[in-house]
Amino acid sequence: MKNITIKDIAKIANVSYATVSRALSGVPGVSDETRSRILKICEEIGYTPDYMARSMVTKSTKLIGLIVPDISNPFMSEMAFNIEQFAGESGYHIMLCNSVSSLEQEQNVFKLLMGRKVDGILIFPTGAQSHKLLEKYLDKIPVVFVSENLGSFHASYVTVDNFQGTSIGTEYLYSLGHRNILYFGRRASHKLRYEGYEAICKKYGLEPHFYESPYHTDSIKHGYDMAMDLFKANSSLPYTAIFASTDSNALGLLKACEEVGIRIPEDISMLGFDNIPYSGLPKIMLSTIEQPYKLMATAAVSMLIDKIDNPEFGYSHKILSPKLVVRSSCQKLD
Amino acid sequence: MKNITIKDIAKIANVSYATVSRALSGVPGVSDETRSRILKICEEIGYTPDYMARSMVTKSTKLIGLIVPDISNPFMSEMAFNIEQFAGESGYHIMLCNSVSSLEQEQNVFKLLMGRKVDGILIFPTGAQSHKLLEKYLDKIPVVFVSENLGSFHASYVTVDNFQGTSIGTEYLYSLGHRNILYFGRRASHKLRYEGYEAICKKYGLEPHFYESPYHTDSIKHGYDMAMDLFKANSSLPYTAIFASTDSNALGLLKACEEVGIRIPEDISMLGFDNIPYSGLPKIMLSTIEQPYKLMATAAVSMLIDKIDNPEFGYSHKILSPKLVVRSSCQKLD
DNA sequence: GGAGAATCCGTAAACGTTTTCGAGTATAGT
DNA sequence: ACTATACTCGAAAACGTTTACGGATTCTCC
Numbered sequence: 001m002k003n004i005t006i007k008d009i010a011k012i013a014n015v016s017y018a019t020v021s022r023a024l025s026g027v028p029g030v031s032d033e034t035r036s037r038i039l040k041i042c043e044e045i046g047y048t049p050d051y052m053a054r055s056m057v058t059k060s061t062k063l064i065g066l067i068v069p070d071i072s073n074p075f076m077s078e079m080a081f082n083i084e085q086f087a088g089e090s091g092y093h094i095m096l097c098n099s100v101s102s103l104e105q106e107q108n109v110f111k112l113l114m115g116r117k118v119d120g121i122l123i124f125p126t127g128a129q130s131h132k133l134l135e136k137y138l139d140k141i142p143v144v145f146v147s148e149n150l151g152s153f154h155a156s157y158v159t160v161d162n163f164q165g166t167s168i169g170t171e172y173l174y175s176l177g178h179r180n181i182l183y184f185g186r187r188a189s190h191k192l193r194y195e196g197y198e199a200i201c202k203k204y205g206l207e208p209h210f211y212e213s214p215y216h217t218d219s220i221k222h223g224y225d226m227a228m229d230l231f232k233a234n235s236s237l238p239y240t241a242i243f244a245s246t247d248s249n250a251l252g253l254l255k256a257c258e259e260v261g262i263r264i265p266e267d268i269s270m271l272g273f274d275n276i277p278y279s280g281l282p283k284i285m286l287s288t289i290e291q292p293y294k295l296m297a298t299a300a301v302s303m304l305i306d307k308i309d310n311p312e313f314g315y316s317h318k319i320l321s322p323k324l325v326v327r328s329s330c331q332k333l334d
Numbered sequence: 335m336k337n338i339t340i341k342d343i344a345k346i347a348n349v350s351y352a353t354v355s356r357a358l359s360g361v362p363g364v365s366d367e368t369r370s371r372i373l374k375i376c377e378e379i380g381y382t383p384d385y386m387a388r389s390m391v392t393k394s395t396k397l398i399g400l401i402v403p404d405i406s407n408p409f410m411s412e413m414a415f416n417i418e419q420f421a422g423e424s425g426y427h428i429m430l431c432n433s434v435s436s437l438e439q440e441q442n443v444f445k446l447l448m449g450r451k452v453d454g455i456l457i458f459p460t461g462a463q464s465h466k467l468l469e470k471y472l473d474k475i476p477v478v479f480v481s482e483n484l485g486s487f488h489a490s491y492v493t494v495d496n497f498q499g500t501s502i503g504t505e506y507l508y509s510l511g512h513r514n515i516l517y518f519g520r521r522a523s524h525k526l527r528y529e530g531y532e533a534i535c536k537k538y539g540l541e542p543h544f545y546e547s548p549y550h551t552d553s554i555k556h557g558y559d560m561a562m563d564l565f566k567a568n569s570s571l572p573y574t575a576i577f578a579s580t581d582s583n584a585l586g587l588l589k590a591c592e593e594v595g596i597r598i599p600e601d602i603s604m605l606g607f608d609n610i611p612y613s614g615l616p617k618i619m620l621s622t623i624e625q626p627y628k629l630m631a632t633a634a635v636s637m638l639i640d641k642i643d644n645p646e647f648g649y650s651h652k653i654l655s656p657k658l659v660v661r662s663s664c665q666k667l668d
Numbered sequence: 669g670g671a672g673a674a675t676c677c678g679t680a681a682a683c684g685t686t687t688t689c690g691a692g693t694a695t696a697g698t
Numbered sequence: 699a700c701t702a703t704a705c706t707c708g709a710a711a712a713c714g715t716t717t718a719c720g721g722a723t724t725c726t727c728c
Contacts, residue, residue: 005684016708021686031706048449052395053684055386056713066430070415077411081404084432093450096400096430098418109422115382116427220611251615258616277554281585282592283617339714350678355716365676387714390683674725681718688711695704 004047012045013038024049055117064092064304065113065121069101073218073248074276075291076124079146082297083122090305092119099126101216107133114141120304122146127216128188131155142307146300148192149317156307158299158318165289165322166196169243169271172287172324174204177333178241178269183210184226184253185245186218193245193273209239218245223252231260240333241269247276247288254284265331275325285327292320338381346379347372358383389451398426398638399447399455403435407552407582408610409625410458413480416631417456424639426453433460435550441467448475454638456480461550462522465489476641480634482526483651490641492633492652499623499656500530503577503605506621506658508538511667512575512603517544518560518587519579520552527579527607543573552579557586565594574667575603581610581622588618599665609659619661626654 006024010017015034022030023038030038042048055061064087068076084094095118099106106126113121120142125131128150134143138155145157166183173181181201187194187210194210201208213226223244230237244250250272257264264270272279272288279286299318307313340358344351349368356364357372364372376382389395398421402410418428429452433440440460447455454476459465462484468477472489479491500517507515515535521528521544528544535542547560557578564571578584584606591598598604606613606622613620633652641647 003684007684017685018687018709019707021684022707025686027687029706034706048445050684051450052386052389053713054686056390056684056715057686059713061386063429071405071418072408072412072415074406074408074411077408077414078406080411080430081406081432084405084430085434088431093446094430096414096418096428097422098415100419111382112427116385220615251612255614255616278585278612278615280589281554281612281615281618282589284615337714341714351715352679352717353677355714356677359716361717363676368676384714387683388716390685390714391716393683670728672726674723676721676723678721679719682716684713686712689709691706691708693704693706695702697702698700 004045009041009047013041061117061119062092063095063118065095065118067097067099067106067109067121067123069099069124069126071096071098074278075274078293079297082294083301086298086301101126103127103129103133106130110134120308122300122304142304142311144300144304150191154315156303156315158296158303160291160320160322162190162192163196165273166193167200168324169289170197170200173241173271173330176330179206180239181241181243182239184242185249186212190245197243218248220248220252223249224256227253227256239268243271245273247272247274247279247286250286265329269330271330285329287326287329290323290325295320338379343375343381347375395451395453396426397429397452399429399452401431401433401440401443401455401457403433403458403460405430405432408612409608412627413631416628417635420632420635435460437461437463437467440464444468454642456634456638476638476645478634478638484525488649490637490649492630492637494625494654494656496524496526497530499607500527501534502658503623504531504534507575507605510664513540514573515575515577516573518576519583520546524579531577552582554582554586557583558590561587561590573602577605579607581606581608581613581620584620599663603664605664620663621661622659624657624659629654
């Protein structure tokens, strides 16, 4: 079963196959009359040009590699949805890869994606070392990180203002009367989130505390395990509030609290970060810092496409503003 | 900046580029000595073969198209994660497309994916008509549906046993003493789910009821909107239990109930379907029917790869068993 | 030592496009 | 009517691989 090619169409239309190519790709140099005739034939036959072959000569695949730690994380999947939609509007398709929160796997899929000759890569780095490890490829292919600037690296990125996010959050907790606040989650992957928290603590003369685990994932289960470890280590917690580094962590923490009988917010207040859809569920009602998903997604892909179109452009950064959304997981102390 | 090609490697290794190709693709016909020499050079130079060019001649892209209504839906993203992982192990990459629950968009991306010359397509159909609309392509490219058999169509599919799922669920509700159960959600996309419910109703002489909306999505928001419509139309509900067609719908319904002051499970019991991670959240504790995600994912991709390797194989079906997971959203009546 | 087999490798065609270059034809201007 | 110009189109090269075919070298065995 042979493939239908441009040559077959040419034969039917009684023109050279160069003409067919021109007609299809919309370049000038073919009369309107023959163009529409060719288009009609393609329609009838059901012919669509072969992207592969086209890419070989144009050097452009119209493919974007998307590397995420774990697509099942709602933050990632929400972003992925918007990214795919927006990229699609610009004629790009998405190749999805999970790094499974492993630096090694991240490197692997990155190289694989380069071998696939994607036009550019959008990456949610899995850890602080991602940038260092990937640095050597950054002049070979357009890359934009969806992440805060971890270390001083030269790369394009879009991110929410994590420092501002936790600053706002910590201020909020302080304004509610909290003086003993625990930061709960990995500091490595969100350095600035921790620092925003730390800065406000310092500002008010509070002692910053943190609890983190050696694990490298972000999920309900991870938050739960972490929390259980925390509870095991300390029979009673000296904190009045916990600021979780992500909503997923917070949700896991919530589950653990429920299990050991800690009431939210009566016994302890809780603040999250991300505002995933499930944080707004009734009875959960997690107060949190919202990331502007859609904005971030569109910024990321348009930044990447810019870089693809103008590789000489150097690096750009885009830092979006977070927003406090208060629900009912934080209590006013008096 | 020219690309490094197989010819450059050949020049350095002082062999013909055919030899390099053989060395890399692991086919016999090249001595171990030269092979390892070539491999070493590639390693040093950092050369990786161009998949595009390779695909042109081999007629195989090692690409799988994945069409989902909406990747931000946790059922989809959980499946997508497992699918990507499993496909990766077999050397396949994933091209992700959202049909945005639109039949038209679904057709578009399907055709686009065919133009991309993916080796096969994995599709979560957006509606009951998907199969009919896509039927004409089914002999052109290996496709497996992740969905129950909607209408008698000739295609491969893997699905959970939806009929059994809602049967178990309805039996459970009945055993708890419920005699007025509402089925809440689209019947079109999960025909068998409704029928399983209906069958058990008939079995016990219960009147089946359903409430569905014209919308074609599945999300918290959709469930919420639907529920609000329902409440607006009926000032008081004559049901003691609601069986939601998906957990997402159930969660939206939950939210709406909270808002209008209906308590779960005291005022009304609620059962979901899917068992997404958020159903197990404290305070939510939605009882539901669990789909075996991982099994379904692996079954789907191995079925698709089978079909890619043996196009003459015809169609296969795989129907996995669901499982009732009881939490605390259903109350025993007395 | 010589014939045949086995092994290793090079040549070249093929995959389906885009695009440069040039040829041919129609149109316009003087 | 003749040249200049614009327009339309065809021939062919190029993209980076794989692979069928055949040539050369080595090995094996009598």
